[in-house]
Amino acid sequence: MCCPGCEAIAGNIVELGMESYYKHRQITASATSQGEIIPDFLQQQELWNEESIQQQYVRKISHPADASDGQQFRAITLMISGITCAACVWLIEKQLQTSTGISKSTVNLSSQLAEVEWDTTKTSLSDILHSIHKIGYRAEPYSPKKQETLIAKENKQALSRIAVAGLGTMQVMMLAGGLYLGAFQGIATEHAHFLRWVSAIICIPVYFFSGAPFIQGAIRNIRTRHAGMDIPISIAISAAFFASIWSVITHGQEVYFDSVCMFILFLSVGRYLEMRARHRSLISTIRLAHSTTLMATLIIDDGTQKNVLAEHLLPGDRVLIKPGDTIPGDGEIIQGTSSINESMLTGEELPVPKSIGSMVTGGTVNVEHPLTVIIQHSNKDSVLNALQLLLEKAQSHKPKITLLADKVSRYFVLSVLLVSIAVYLTWYSIEPSSAFWITLSVLVITCPCALSLATPAAITSSVSTLANLGFLTPNQRFSESLHKTTDIVFDKTGTLTSGDFRIADSYLYPNVGLTYETASNIAAQLESHSGHPIASAFTHLSTTNLSPPLENITTHNGLGIEAQQHNTHYFIGSFAFVTRHLNPKPIDEALEGQWVWLSSDENLLARFKIEDSLREDSPQLIDFLHSQNYQLHILSGDNSSHPQKIAHTLGIDRVISGASPSDKLNYIQSLQQQDKTVLMVGDGLNDAPVLAAANCSISMANGADLTKRAADGLLLNHKISALVDIFNIVYKTNTIIKQNLTWALAYNACALPAAALGWVPPWLAAIGMSTSSLIVVLNALRLKSSVTNNAEQGSS
Amino acid sequence: MDIIYLLIPLALMLLALAIAAFLWAIRNGQFDDLEKEAHRILFEEDTEPDTVKNPPDPKTKS
Numbered sequence: 001m002c003c004p005g006c007e008a009i010a011g012n013i014v015e016l017g018m019e020s021y022y023k024h025r026q027i028t029a030s031a032t033s034q035g036e037i038i039p040d041f042l043q044q045q046e047l048w049n050e051e052s053i054q055q056q057y058v059r060k061i062s063h064p065a066d067a068s069d070g071q072q073f074r075a076i077t078l079m080i081s082g083i084t085c086a087a088c089v090w091l092i093e094k095q096l097q098t099s100t101g102i103s104k105s106t107v108n109l110s111s112q113l114a115e116v117e118w119d120t121t122k123t124s125l126s127d128i129l130h131s132i133h134k135i136g137y138r139a140e141p142y143s144p145k146k147q148e149t150l151i152a153k154e155n156k157q158a159l160s161r162i163a164v165a166g167l168g169t170m171q172v173m174m175l176a177g178g179l180y181l182g183a184f185q186g187i188a189t190e191h192a193h194f195l196r197w198v199s200a201i202i203c204i205p206v207y208f209f210s211g212a213p214f215i216q217g218a219i220r221n222i223r224t225r226h227a228g229m230d231i232p233i234s235i236a237i238s239a240a241f242f243a244s245i246w247s248v249i250t251h252g253q254e255v256y257f258d259s260v261c262m263f264i265l266f267l268s269v270g271r272y273l274e275m276r277a278r279h280r281s282l283i284s285t286i287r288l289a290h291s292t293t294l295m296a297t298l299i300i301d302d303g304t305q306k307n308v309l310a311e312h313l314l315p316g317d318r319v320l321i322k323p324g325d326t327i328p329g330d331g332e333i334i335q336g337t338s339s340i341n342e343s344m345l346t347g348e349e350l351p352v353p354k355s356i357g358s359m360v361t362g363g364t365v366n367v368e369h370p371l372t373v374i375i376q377h378s379n380k381d382s383v384l385n386a387l388q389l390l391l392e393k394a395q396s397h398k399p400k401i402t403l404l405a406d407k408v409s410r411y412f413v414l415s416v417l418l419v420s421i422a423v424y425l426t427w428y429s430i431e432p433s434s435a436f437w438i439t440l441s442v443l444v445i446t447c448p449c450a451l452s453l454a455t456p457a458a459i460t461s462s463v464s465t466l467a468n469l470g471f472l473t474p475n476q477r478f479s480e481s482l483h484k485t486t487d488i489v490f491d492k493t494g495t496l497t498s499g500d501f502r503i504a505d506s507y508l509y510p511n512v513g514l515t516y517e518t519a520s521n522i523a524a525q526l527e528s529h530s531g532h533p534i535a536s537a538f539t540h541l542s543t544t545n546l547s548p549p550l551e552n553i554t555t556h557n558g559l560g561i562e563a564q565q566h567n568t569h570y571f572i573g574s575f576a577f578v579t580r581h582l583n584p585k586p587i588d589e590a591l592e593g594q595w596v597w598l599s600s601d602e603n604l605l606a607r608f609k610i611e612d613s614l615r616e617d618s619p620q621l622i623d624f625l626h627s628q629n630y631q632l633h634i635l636s637g638d639n640s641s642h643p644q645k646i647a648h649t650l651g652i653d654r655v656i657s658g659a660s661p662s663d664k665l666n667y668i669q670s671l672q673q674q675d676k677t678v679l680m681v682g683d684g685l686n687d688a689p690v691l692a693a694a695n696c697s698i699s700m701a702n703g704a705d706l707t708k709r710a711a712d713g714l715l716l717n718h719k720i721s722a723l724v725d726i727f728n729i730v731y732k733t734n735t736i737i738k739q740n741l742t743w744a745l746a747y748n749a750c751a752l753p754a755a756a757l758g759w760v761p762p763w764l765a766a767i768g769m770s771t772s773s774l775i776v777v778l779n780a781l782r783l784k785s786s787v788t789n790n791a792e793q794g795s796s
Numbered sequence: 797m798d799i800i801y802l803l804i805p806l807a808l809m810l811l812a813l814a815i816a817a818f819l820w821a822i823r824n825g826q827f828d829d830l831e832k833e834a835h836r837i838l839f840e841e842d843t844e845p846d847t848v849k850n851p852p853d854p855k856t857k858s
Contacts, residue, residue: 086835
């Protein structure tokens with residue numbers, strides 16, 4: 001089953017007679033363990049019926065035709081997670097259409113947004129959310145951020161420019177064909193003039209509308225005294241355009257309208273592709289930020305907890321922030337000590353320690369222990385502010401290879417301009433009549449078009465291919481660092497193993513004055529404050545509220561949790577942790593497997609055996625990585641013999657078990673000091689600083705929110721063997737970028753002297769330029785098709 | 797060859813129409829989702845809710 005939905009609905013589909021879903025779906029299902037999100041989320045759905053909360057997202061609309069019935073129509077944009085292919089979209093639309101009271105629903109596959117209109121007298125928003133939920137997708141009300149609106153606008157504008165340039169080019173090329181044929185076979189002068197005039201008319205909108213971004217870019221470049229690629233491009237298209245217009249008016253020899261149009265078309269398409277790749281990663285960043293800042297846990301006076309929208313917190317509210325949660329607003333810590341990742345404000349990935357009385361900022365992330373915070377500012381502004389900063393950071397990040405290409409092309413541009421001037425002056429002294437067209441040829445043929453397309457074309461096709469495999473790269477750091485990587489460090493839990501913990505066995509110590517139920521209840525309550533994957537095993541235990549409730553809950557990272565009830569302290573965690581205050585010290589029985597221990601002030605109470613199995617596809621990945629000569633390591637916080645066993649099965653010889661987060665960090669740093677480049681693959685909460693410290697990192701995206709932010713790559717499809725394909729794609733991308741750059745530079749190196757010597761007429765120059773760009777783009781697309789074939793073979 | 801004085805202006809008008817149609821399509825959001833529409837044709841169109849709730853006899857369907 002590919003998504004939580006599929007699991008819940010397979011029966012539903014057949015029941016409703018919609019079996020054709022299985023015929024049309026594009027992606028074969030894979031196993032997941034997302035089921036746990038659902039109950040938690042269900043609690044929050046009722047909130048959406050409150051008028052005040054709806055205000056921000058819901059638009060009232062009126063249908064004049066239906067108004068008489070007293071119906072009230074509302075519309076909303078929903079962000080839907082879990083969509084993997086067109087069949088999902090079809091299913092959601094079907095589900096909405098068959099529900100009563102919904103008048104219109106469309107789902108957009110690319111943006112994963114749905115537009116829904118409904119009749120408030122017949123259904124409610126939470127029913128709609130619930131009905132989407134029933135078939136297994138997660139829907140959240142969504143108000144498009146300003147940036148997204150801008151992106152949509154920019155996208156439409158770029159498409160319009162391509163449309164005008166494309167259609168114009170077709171016409172001008174046709175007319176140019178007539179003119180070239182005429183030049184060989186003879187053409188009446190007035191016919192030739194007519195064709196030229198028509199070409200000029202078509203070329204005017206292409207130059208002024210489609211070519212505008214290049215001219216504006218060049219003007220900006222000149223103002224900032226920066227030799228960008230827009231300058232030679234603009235000089236070439238402007239010179240060719242105005243010279244041709246002049247030639248048409250004065251009945252001159254040559255017109256270059258076809259070159260101008262083709263030039264603008266190819267460049268616009270290149271820019272468009274580059275822009276789309278940028279937008280896609282930007283939008284995923286916006287969504288990520290949106291979904292994590294939405295909810296907050298409000299503590300009401302009687303101590304109960306309630307989920308509310310972060311935007312609706314008021315100054316004075318007390319909120320509980322679990323490890324891994326995003327802080328919902330600016331405030332002061334009144335209980336607990338923890339460290340906070342403020343990378344979004346400061347760029348510093350290492351968490352900053354905070355204790356009672358410290359101020360925290362909305363949008364930053366709590367790393368270690370639960371905190372209670374009293375909100376001080378109406379936090380809507382602070383969260384938005386933080387979001388803005390995150391976006392700017394994402395936008396400003398340019399891949400190193402692009403920076404290199406920019407740098408190279410800057411010198412390239414300057415030298416092209418100098419060479420052109422030299423060529424013009426030389427030819428002017430030899431043969432003034434040819435000087436202009438030869439210079440034009442030089443400018444056209446050396447246009448760094450292929451050079452500027454080389455990287456973006458490859459990156460675009462790699463980003464989209466990776467996304468199809470369920471791998472998101474929020475920045476380009478991943479593909480850059482991978483080829484330098486020498487060592488790969490794996491976290492064990494949830495990465496090499498499935499991370500789906502169960503309590504396999506338990507034991508209650510005799511004569512402790514507790515029933516098993518009470519002991520397991522205390523254990524479950526304690527573990528509910530931890531974000532560690534092992535804690536998830538305890539969510540399967542049934543719990544009742546303790547009275548009085550546990551207080552002073554402290555998480556000791558990598559060790560365990562401590563809390564107080566009346567005058568009794570309870571400890572849960574590793575053997576060493578729960579027994580360190582006991583006297584006499586119990587003997588460690590060195591049991592098989594991984595155990596979690598519960599103790600009080602005086603004695604051990606109970607122990608629970610936790611089991612976690614190796615992922616089925618881990619060996620496949622490890623074999624592949626061994627064959628690629630990476631040095632592999634396992635770092636695990638687990639201090640049992642389990643990591644050793646796993647490592648033995650997989651054939652990994654470097655294992656550190658029982659490592660605390662700071663041990664892990666030290667380990668990575670010591671590797672880096674030996675001039676190794678480290679890739680970290682992790683999942684758990686404790687990894688965040690480690691992921692940030694590694695040269696690049698991958699996180700399994702079902703991990704905590706925090707790791708999602710810190711990692712350079714997010715694996716969404718829960719199949720670790722997908723990394724084999726992903727690594728292959730990245731290797732291939734780097735090869736293709738190199739090929740493209742080599743080709744573009746070689747082409748320019750050969751073509752420039754030829755053009756300068758006057759061997760290349762402008763029309764041939766334009767064809768040469770276009771062909772070289774086309775080769776670069778086709779080379780990049782080769783990546784996409786070849787890898788898709790591999791992936792299909794791999795998954796079938 | 798004087799026919800080109802008629803045919804080329806006609807072609808220009810068609811070009812203008814084509815551009816206008818394209819721009820209309822862009823503004824109208826026809827290019828917003830290029831993935832879904834490619835697959836939509838594959839799905840059976842049963843817009844009436846009744847037919848979904850009471851599926852036709854599977855034997856009569858291919």
